[in-house]
Amino acid sequence: MKPAAFDYLRAATTSEALEALAQQGGDARVLAGGQSLMAMLNMRLAKPKLLVDIMRIKELRRIERQKDAVVIGASVRQAELLAWPALAEALPLVALALPWVGHMQTRSRGTVCGSLAHADPSAEMPLTLVALGGEVLLRSAKRRRRVAAKDFFAGMMLTARADDELIEGISLPIARDGRFAFREVARRHGDFAIVACAAMKTSSGVRLAVGGVADVPTARDWPRLDGTALDDALNAFAYELGARDDVHATARYRRDLVRMIGRDLIGEVLQ
Amino acid sequence: MTRLNSNARHAVRFTLNGKPVEAEAEPRMLLSDFLRHQLGATGTHVGCEHGVCGACTVIVDGMLTRSCLTLAAQVDGCEIRTVEGLAPSADRLGVLQQAFRRNHALQCGFCTAGILMSLDHYLGENPAPTEAGIRDLLSGHLCRCTGYTPIIQAALEAAAQLASPTKETSDA
Numbered sequence: 001m002k003p004a005a006f007d008y009l010r011a012a013t014t015s016e017a018l019e020a021l022a023q024q025g026g027d028a029r030v031l032a033g034g035q036s037l038m039a040m041l042n043m044r045l046a047k048p049k050l051l052v053d054i055m056r057i058k059e060l061r062r063i064e065r066q067k068d069a070v071v072i073g074a075s076v077r078q079a080e081l082l083a084w085p086a087l088a089e090a091l092p093l094v095a096l097a098l099p100w101v102g103h104m105q106t107r108s109r110g111t112v113c114g115s116l117a118h119a120d121p122s123a124e125m126p127l128t129l130v131a132l133g134g135e136v137l138l139r140s141a142k143r144r145r146r147v148a149a150k151d152f153f154a155g156m157m158l159t160a161r162a163d164d165e166l167i168e169g170i171s172l173p174i175a176r177d178g179r180f181a182f183r184e185v186a187r188r189h190g191d192f193a194i195v196a197c198a199a200m201k202t203s204s205g206v207r208l209a210v211g212g213v214a215d216v217p218t219a220r221d222w223p224r225l226d227g228t229a230l231d232d233a234l235n236a237f238a239y240e241l242g243a244r245d246d247v248h249a250t251a252r253y254r255r256d257l258v259r260m261i262g263r264d265l266i267g268e269v270l271q
Numbered sequence: 272m273t274r275l276n277s278n279a280r281h282a283v284r285f286t287l288n289g290k291p292v293e294a295e296a297e298p299r300m301l302l303s304d305f306l307r308h309q310l311g312a313t314g315t316h317v318g319c320e321h322g323v324c325g326a327c328t329v330i331v332d333g334m335l336t337r338s339c340l341t342l343a344a345q346v347d348g349c350e351i352r353t354v355e356g357l358a359p360s361a362d363r364l365g366v367l368q369q370a371f372r373r374n375h376a377l378q379c380g381f382c383t384a385g386i387l388m389s390l391d392h393y394l395g396e397n398p399a400p401t402e403a404g405i406r407d408l409l410s411g412h413l414c415r416c417t418g419y420t421p422i423i424q425a426a427l428e429a430a431a432q433l434a435s436p437t438k439e440t441s442d443a
């Protein structure tokens with residue numbers, strides 16, 4: 001399996017990359033760590049005319065702690081974020097979820113933002129972004145905008161990013177006193193999730209976010225619930241996600257996982 | 272900014288196991304093919320070509336890297352290590368390689384180059400590894416022969432030997 005032919009542009013600055021995207025539009029793809037895109041190219045599921053390599057753009061390689069949020073630039077690799085000393089304290093949910101992303105051999109190259117751009121419905125980083133209510137920082141040659149996580153994912157492998165836009169980075173809210181939990185079921189560690197769940201305590205109760213079931217990772221907030229009220233809420237949520245049968249698991253199994261893992265994780269964060 | 276045209280070949284230069292190398296590649300050429308076809312470094316194997324099997328794993332600037340998910344053009348100017356660089360000399364195997372041999376950690380050998388590169392990198396960063404850590408690392412590789420157990424054994428043995436570099440225990 002070899003990719004179809006494309007031009008390759010190694011951008012040295014963000015404006016060079018944006019200029020290329022403005023000119024080439026939908027015929028261009030942004031290449032970061034390549035852990036999703038290169039497989040798509042090899043299988044010829046994507047045949048861009050131009051690849052814009054952003055990994056040598058210095059200004060995109062930053063993890064910046066602001067007052068209430070951490071900004072992670074587009075060329076920050078997953079392994080780099082995992083090694084960031086403040087991760088467990090500032091972004092505990094990311095610290096829990098990130099080791100589940102692929103394997104050590106792919107996290108070393110793959111970027112955090114690349115996983116979001118790829119928008120696989122069962123991937124852990126999109127789920128984490130939605131669970132935390134983060135934002136995606138988009139930029140084109142003409143403008144900048146911030147898109148909330150829930151508006152960014154538009155469907156299976158579809159996002160709100162326009163053809164001429166680059167994901168410059170993401171912004172994730174810093175955890176205050178929160179309690180977080182993450183769990184995933186997959187055939188093997190490192191495979192895509194059959195179901196992945198993240199839970200966190202919120203000011204008014206609890207939030208559960210689920211990946212691997214609907215076309216996009218989906219979060220739901222509840223007041224403090226327990227007993228049968230919690231069971232009913234989880235059951236309704238599991239059905240609303242519209243699980244389908246596929247080669248990996250039945251819809252029923254996925255709903256079971258949402259009900260059981262959801263209950264466990266909510267118990268963990270509310271205890 | 273560097274722009275390489277799709278229908279031409281372009282010079283790619285990097286350091287391979289400490290030696291500068293150069294050859295030509297179209298922009299779409301994978302690093303795995305560049306190593307094997309352009310440079311003749313066929314120690315790196317190619318299994319799935321979509322990032323799943325780990326056979327093609329090499330080290331680029333200190334990072335474990337699937338060479339089938341990397342373009343030759345991307346690594347211009349980088350430092351690359353492959354299985355050819357593991358043995359200290361042409362007639363001697365390295366400590367990890369010797370441990371593989373003693374423990375029958377390879378049968379057909381197709382997966383071995385990639386696994387050796389992963390373990391070499393991992394043992395360098397984790398001189399006292401646990402079995403769980405090694406299993407986690409190996410989840411990024413597929414081996415259809417060994418059942419993994421001898422590989423884990425070899426890795427633990429090599430780590431122990433590297434931690435107490437006393438005497439040679441094999442003429443392998």
Ligand code: FES
Pocket residue numbers: 316317318319320321322323324325326327328337338339340
């Ligand atoms: S050939 Fe690269 S991972 Fe299988």
Ligand code: FES
Pocket residue numbers: 376377378379380381382383413414415416417
């Ligand atoms: S030794 Fe044959 S695949 Fe691993």
